[in-house]
Amino acid sequence: MPLLRHEPQGGVRSLDELLGIALALEQEAVRRYTQLAALMDQRGETDTATTFRALIAEEQDHVQAVDGWAHSLGRPTPDAPAFLWRLPPELASSWEELTERTRLTPYQALSLAVVNEQRAFAFYSYIAASATDEPVRTHAEALAREELRHAALLRRERRKAFRRERGWVEHKPTRADTPTELERLAVALLSATAAEHSALAGRLLALGDGDGAALLARIAEEEQALIPPGYSVEVSQAAVPDTAPACLRAAVAASERLAEAFGDVAAQATDELVLTEALRLQEAVVGHLARLAERSDARR
Structure with a gap:
């Protein structure tokens, strides 16, 4: 919601x-x-x-x-x-x-x-x-x-x-101790998530969900805009679901992982610049999650 x-x-x-x-x-x-x-x-x-x-x-x-x-x-x-x-x-x-x-x-x-x-x-x-x-x-x-x-x-x-x-084994939380480490981490995470959202947008368009495709394309563009200049966005290697609801669920899961990663960094930060930037990035991703939730509600 x-x-x-x-x-x-x-x-x-x-x-x-x-x-x-x-x-x-x-x-x-x-x-x-x-x-x-x-x-x-x-x-x-x-x-x-x-x-x-x-x-x-x-x-x-x-x-x-x-x-x-x-x-x-x-x-x-x-x-x-x-x-x-x-x-x-x-x-x-x-x-x-x-x-x-x-x-x-x-x-x-x-x-x-x-x-x-x-x-x-x-x-x-x-x-x-x-x-x-x-x-x-x-x-x-x-x-x-x-x-x-x-x-x-x-x-x-x-x-x-x-x-x-x-019964899963707990993984080690994402961490970045310096602004440079956070920048490298953010580039990798944002690039991968933007590529995944872009691929999901393409599948939604092929499935006839133009509004969903447009939303995911905008989110992918906003994620790319968060990447510092000079870095390129990778091509997604993830498998793309075959149905529109599954595509939306995959999009939400990708943003959830991204928000949790930046949340992990913020929760462990000892550097003020790292904390501020991690929270800024998490704020942007939380906004994407809200818009995706609204789209999921609209389809019910």
């Missing part, structure tokens, strides 16, 4: 509003992660419960940070419940749907958490893009980056859960 079905209404015109929204979102995350940790404990999934408890502790630190931020600006602590209505409705509805299930695997729980962190990222990005006040824009961008960092952590844990459930 799309990350957010509608852009936030009304915009955020002051730091007071942004503070209230941020506090409401962080407190809601604490509440929901507490629910998921308890569910995982009940089902004996202690590793996943531990992941959620670590996120609870971090979100609680964020609650305190927002409170300290308000005081440093000479403002009282916001009344968070008064801002709950400003949060994306997709967050609450997806949490309720998941916690009401009688069977819940670690992979399902972590998948929802990943999507909701991405929704929070998209939400703050919308706020930053529409802000007319420079402090609001700057702080919204910082909050968006933090949500991406959480998504990177959860993606890694989700992949572990996926592999555990299928």
